[in-house]
Amino acid sequence: MTTVCAEKTAFLSGNNIYLRPLEAEDLPFVRQWYNDPVIRGQIGMTLPESKTSSEEWFERINKDKERVWFAVVRKEDDKVIGEAGLLRMYHLWRNTDLTMIIGDKEAQGKGYGSEAIRLLLDYAFGYLNFHRVSIGVVGFNEKAVRFYERIGFRREGVQRDGYYWNHRYYDFVMMSILEDEYRETCAR
Numbered sequence: 001m002t003t004v005c006a007e008k009t010a011f012l013s014g015n016n017i018y019l020r021p022l023e024a025e026d027l028p029f030v031r032q033w034y035n036d037p038v039i040r041g042q043i044g045m046t047l048p049e050s051k052t053s054s055e056e057w058f059e060r061i062n063k064d065k066e067r068v069w070f071a072v073v074r075k076e077d078d079k080v081i082g083e084a085g086l087l088r089m090y091h092l093w094r095n096t097d098l099t100m101i102i103g104d105k106e107a108q109g110k111g112y113g114s115e116a117i118r119l120l121l122d123y124a125f126g127y128l129n130f131h132r133v134s135i136g137v138v139g140f141n142e143k144a145v146r147f148y149e150r151i152g153f154r155r156e157g158v159q160r161d162g163y164y165w166n167h168r169y170y171d172f173v174m175m176s177i178l179e180d181e182y183r184e185t186c187a188r
Contacts, residue, residue: 011070012119017112019070019119022061022083026071027054029080033103041165042141043101066090072100072116074107081107084116086124086133094131096124117151125179132178138163139171152185153177 010018022030033039034049047053061069066089072082084100098120102113124130135153137144149155153175162172 010073012123013075014115014119016075017081017115017119018073018075019084019116020073022058022069022071022085024055024058026080026083027051027058029071029103030054030083033083033101036103039101039103042138042144044138044163044165046165061085070120072102072112074112079104079107081112082116084120086120086128089128089130091128094129096128096130096133098124098133098135113147114151117148121151121177121182125182130179132176133182134174134176137173137175138165139173145173145175148175151177152181154181 010020012019031049031051031054034043034045034054039045061067067085067087068089069083069085069087071080072084073079074081081104082100082102084098086096086098089096098117100113100116100120102108102116121133124133134156135148136159137148139145139158145155154177155173156176157174159172159174161169163170
């Protein structure tokens with residue numbers, strides 16, 4: 001399934017992808033990803049994602065001024081391959097959390113996630129004037145922990161047994177990147 005975005009405008013644009021506001025017509029993709037057993041385990045989804053629940057979630061994120069959510073779209077064919085956003089944006093402390101999923105399995109491992117994260121970080125630090133961006137990663141998802149470390153995130157703590165999935169407790173790895181660390185990685 002491909003979403004053609006001719007009438008949609010890229011909000012943040014990279015070499016191979018662009019980020020545009022998430023639209024209601026993107027919700028079938030989100031439902032598919034959130035109901036996938038592997039992705040569900042990695043992001044902490046415990047309940048089925050129905051059409052109604054995804055529509056309610058979409059309404060909430062669009063009303064919440066402390067969040068900004070994007071569709072990750074591949075430029076070559078305008079296909080929606082993921083979703084990403086900033087949430088719990090706390091401007092007084094200049095802190096926010098980040099989320100990103102490349103849900104299209106054929107698009108995983110091709111650098112789109114790195115590009116999406118860099119676009120989001122550039123937006124967070126360069127336009128929204130945040131000082132710190134954080135993310136929580138499920139401990140068993142070692143691939144994601146290494147991915148965020150390559151981007152420049154640092155481990156700052158572990159919530160021991162902070163995540164329960166598939167009859168087991170797992171650690172939850174807290175990671176963050178500061179604006180000067182991000183600028184330093186961009187200079188390389």
